[in-house]
Amino acid sequence: MYAASDQHWGIVLAGGEGQRLRDFIRLHWGSKRPKQYCTLIGGQSMLRHTLARAERLLSPERLLTIVSREHLGYAREELYDRPPGTVIVQPGNRGQPWGSCCRSCMSISAIPMPSSRSCLRIILSLRRNG
Numbered sequence: 001m002y003a004a005s006d007q008h009w010g011i012v013l014a015g016g017e018g019q020r021l022r023d024f025i026r027l028h029w030g031s032k033r034p035k036q037y038c039t040l041i042g043g044q045s046m047l048r049h050t051l052a053r054a055e056r057l058l059s060p061e062r063l064l065t066i067v068s069r070e071h072l073g074y075a076r077e078e079l080y081d082r083p084p085g086t087v088i089v090q091p092g093n094r095g096q097p098w099g100s101c102c103r104s105c106m107s108i109s110a111i112p113m114p115s116s117r118s119c120l121r122i123i124l125s126l127r128r129n130g
Contacts, residue, residue: 010058014047014075015068015090037074047078066090 018025018034025031025038036047044052047065054063061083067075068090079087 008058008062010054010063012047012050012054012063012065014050015066015071033074034071037071037078045078061086064088 014036016034016036018036018038021035021038022032025033025035029038036050037045039045042049051060051063051065064086065075065079065082066088067079072089075087075089
């Protein structure tokens with residue numbers, strides 16, 4: 001059973017470049033792999049640890065993960081078993097506005113959670129208009 005009601009959604013922002021740990025990761029693993037896809041503690045990546053914690057509160061079907069197209073290979077390795085429609089691929093690292101938009105969409109409780117396509121349309125519209 002999940003603690004949150006059926007009205008709640010979660011979002012995991014996993015599209016960052018991992019710049020703060022880039023040198024550490026390159027030194028220890030010889031890779032440019034972003035930190036969210038690295039296994040630093042235990043046997044799971046940071047992203048998998050985050051998803052496991054979030055799933056204590058939300059069903060996997062109500063937990064969205066945003067990844068960047070540049071990291072799609074890493075994302076496919078990590079997110080192969082996510083429910084359909086819950087992984088959103090942003091065209092590139094768009095920074096915080098992408099995630100902020102999705103969080104804003106989710107915070108309006110009277111409006112159902114938009115589909116990933118709807119959210120993408122909102123983001124593209126925001127980028128074109130300003």
